[in-house]
Amino acid sequence: MRETFIHPTACVETGAKLGQGVSIGAFCHVEAGAEIGDNCELMSHVVVTGYTTLGENAKVFPHAILGCEPQNGKHKGGHTKLIIGKNCMIREGVTMHRGSDTSRGYTQIGDNSSFLAYAHVAHDCDVGNHVTFANNVMIGGHCEIGDYAILGGGAAVHQFVRIGHHAFVGGMAAVVQDLIPFGMAIGVHAYLGGLNIIGMKRSGLPRQEIHAVRRATRMLFDRSKPVKDRVEDLRAEFADSAAVGDMIAFITADAKRTSFTTPPLHGKHASPEDQS
Structure with a gap:
C-alpha cells in the first residue's frame, strides 16, 4: 500500500479521518468530520465537506464538491451525512449533497459507480451499485436509482422518482414518473421506449x-x-x-x-x- 500524500497547498482540517494510502492533491479542502477511505485519490481543488464518508479506492477529479448542505428549504442545519461506497469514479465538477434533517438525514451512493463531469446528486437520494451517470445528469431530492442503471448525458430525474435496476435513461430525457426495472426511458418528457436488452x-x-x-x-x-x-x-x-x-x-x-x-x-x- 502506498504512503499517504497531502500536497502542501491542500487543507485537511483537524478531525478529518484519512485511511491508508490516501492522496490529497493541490488546493483540496477536507473538512473536519469527513472520512476518506484507504487508497482514495483527490486530484486537485476537490472539496469534501461536512460528515461525508468516501469509500476506499475512490478517484475524485478536479473541482468536485462532496457533502455540501442540501438545497432543501426545510433543512434546519442539523447533522446529516453523505455516504459514498467503494471503488467510485467521480469526475470533474460533480456535486453530491448531504441528506436533510427533516427527511431521512443522509444521501447514499453504492459501490463501483461512475459519475461523469458535472453530474449532480441531490439530498436524501439512494443510488445503487454499478450505476453510471453520464455528463450533466441531474437527479432531484429523494430519488432512488437501482443497481446497474445508466442515465444518459443531460438526463433529469424529478424529485421522489424511482429508477428501477438495470434501467436506461436516454440522453436529455426528463423523467417525471417511476421507471420500471429493465425499462428504457427516452424523450422530453420521457416515455417508455423499450427495454434495456443490452444491459440485461x-x-x-x-x-x-x-x-x-x-x-x-x-x-x-x-x-x-x-x-x-x-x-x-x-x-x-x-x-x-x-x-x-x-x-x-x-x-x-x-x-x-x-x-x-x-x-x-x-x-x-x-x-x-x-x-x-
Whole structure:
C-alpha cells in the first residue's frame, strides 16, 4: 500500500479521518468530520465537506464538491451525512449533497459507480451499485436509482422518482414518473421506449427471463384493463420469473411521486419495441 500524500497547498482540517494510502492533491479542502477511505485519490481543488464518508479506492477529479448542505428549504442545519461506497469514479465538477434533517438525514451512493463531469446528486437520494451517470445528469431530492442503471448525458430525474435496476435513461430525457426495472426511458418528457436488452444481457440475465420480461411489459401496458388487473395477470402468468417478480414488486411498492410508472407513447408506440 502506498504512503499517504497531502500536497502542501491542500487543507485537511483537524478531525478529518484519512485511511491508508490516501492522496490529497493541490488546493483540496477536507473538512473536519469527513472520512476518506484507504487508497482514495483527490486530484486537485476537490472539496469534501461536512460528515461525508468516501469509500476506499475512490478517484475524485478536479473541482468536485462532496457533502455540501442540501438545497432543501426545510433543512434546519442539523447533522446529516453523505455516504459514498467503494471503488467510485467521480469526475470533474460533480456535486453530491448531504441528506436533510427533516427527511431521512443522509444521501447514499453504492459501490463501483461512475459519475461523469458535472453530474449532480441531490439530498436524501439512494443510488445503487454499478450505476453510471453520464455528463450533466441531474437527479432531484429523494430519488432512488437501482443497481446497474445508466442515465444518459443531460438526463433529469424529478424529485421522489424511482429508477428501477438495470434501467436506461436516454440522453436529455426528463423523467417525471417511476421507471420500471429493465425499462428504457427516452424523450422530453420521457416515455417508455423499450427495454434495456443490452444491459440485461451484460448482467447475465438468462434468455428465458429476457423473453418473460418482454411479454410481461406488453401485458403491463395493455390499456384495455385497469392497472390492478394487469398486475394480477402478471402474477399469475409469470409466477416462476424472478425478473418479472422484481417488476411487480417495484410497481406495487409505495411510490411517493406517482401512482404508476413511465408509460409508452400512445398510438404507434403503445407497445414498446425492445432495444437490442
